[in-house]
Amino acid sequence: MKKHILIVEDEEHLAEALSHNLQFEGYATTTAFDGEQGLKLAQSIHFDLIVLDIMMPKLDGLEVCRRLRASGSRVPVLFLTAKASDADRVLGLKIGADDYMAKPFLLEELILRIQGILRRQDWYRSAPEEQEIFRFGENEVNFLTYEAKSGGKNISLTEKECMLMKLLAERRNQVVSREEILERVWGYKFSTSSRTIDNFIVRLRKYFEPDPRAPRYIHSVRGVGYRLSVEE
Numbered sequence: 001m002k003k004h005i006l007i008v009e010d011e012e013h014l015a016e017a018l019s020h021n022l023q024f025e026g027y028a029t030t031t032a033f034d035g036e037q038g039l040k041l042a043q044s045i046h047f048d049l050i051v052l053d054i055m056m057p058k059l060d061g062l063e064v065c066r067r068l069r070a071s072g073s074r075v076p077v078l079f080l081t082a083k084a085s086d087a088d089r090v091l092g093l094k095i096g097a098d099d100y101m102a103k104p105f106l107l108e109e110l111i112l113r114i115q116g117i118l119r120r121q122d123w124y125r126s127a128p129e130e131q132e133i134f135r136f137g138e139n140e141v142n143f144l145t146y147e148a149k150s151g152g153k154n155i156s157l158t159e160k161e162c163m164l165m166k167l168l169a170e171r172r173n174q175v176v177s178r179e180e181i182l183e184r185v186w187g188y189k190f191s192t193s194s195r196t197i198d199n200f201i202v203r204l205r206k207y208f209e210p211d212p213r214a215p216r217y218i219h220s221v222r223g224v225g226y227r228l229s230v231e232e
Contacts, residue, residue, distance in 0.1 A: 002028040003048040003118055008038030008064065009080065010056045018051065021107055022114070035059025042068055047075055049117055051110075054081035054092075062095055069096040074146075074159050076117045080105070093196060096158070099187055116187040120163070123184070134169045136217060136230040139208045141165050150208050157207075160185060164200050168218070168228035177225040201226060 005027050009015035012033055019029040030045070032038035036058035042050060050068075054061035065077050076098040092100045098117050101110060134141045141148045146162050148155040157165070163185045168176060181197050201220070205212040219227045 002026060004028045004030070004046070005114070006030050006032065006038065006041055006045075006047040006050045008032045008035065008042075008050060008056070008061065009053045010034055011053075018107075018110075021111070025111055027114075035061060035064045039064045039067060042073065042075065043071065048121070049076045049078065049114060051078050051080060051114070052097075054079055062092070065092075065095050065097060076121055078110075078113060078117060093160075093186075113187065120184065120187060134165070136169075136172075136228070137208075139217075141169070148207065151210075155207050161200060161204060161207075164197075165204065168226065172228045172230050175221045175224050175227045179225075181225060197226075 005022055007015050007018050007022075007029055009018065009031070010033050015031045015033060019031050022029050030041060030047070032041055035056045038050070038052065038056075039059060041047075042064070052061040052064060059067075061079060061081070065079075068075065068077070077096065078099045078101065079092045079097045080101055080103060081092075082103045098120075099113050101113060132142065132144050134143065138152075139148065139150045141157070141162065143162055143166055146157045146159065148157050164181065167181060167184050178197055186196065201218060202212070205215055205218050208217060209215050217229055219229055221227055
């Protein structure tokens with residue numbers, strides 16, 4: 001079955017060009033020309049990915065993404081925007097976007113980004129080895145429901161937190177490089193986004209470590225990356 005992509009872009013000629021080229025690549029597409037229409041479509045139809053402009057009439061892309069995430073939707077979102085600063089990119093990722101491209105962009109790069117997001121989604125949906133629930137110490141993570149427990153506390157994880165934990169769990173007791181984390185979880189290869197990893201590691205330690213300042217499980221390996229240390 002073809003992957004179905006929603007394009008929400010108020011520049012109609014750009015939306016139509018994207019739709020045509022994505023269909024040529026083998027995807028099914030639906031287009032919306034403002035945020036309100038895009039949100040209604042996203043809430044009523046199953047999409048595999050949303051390409052979402054930020055600056056739009058009625059509802060901007062950031063608000064569309066916020067409402068989708070608040071409703072529990074985990075559909076991947078790729079932002080398109082004329083804003084290209086690191087601060088704007090970080091804001092988009094915090095809201096729940098999976099990737100971020102600044103205008104103008106190369107069509108070939110956009111298609112590669114879309115392919116990467118969908119590939120990561122397929123990887124994440126596969127169970128981590130034999131199990132969908134990973135346990136270590138007094139912690140457990142359910143990769144299907146995005147729920148976790150730690151010392152009797154219930155924790156709701158974001159998709160990216162779960163993806164990072166899944167990668168560390170699959171490679172437990174091994175060092176996972178920062179470059180591999182960026183590529184597998186976020187699809188980035190450039191170092192300016194590596195700060196994102198640090199923020200997520202801090203959050204995971206707060207969830208799962210008895211003392212986040214002296215980690216027992218999630219260790220930093222200076223100059224390389226991170227290791228999840230657990231007893232087999």
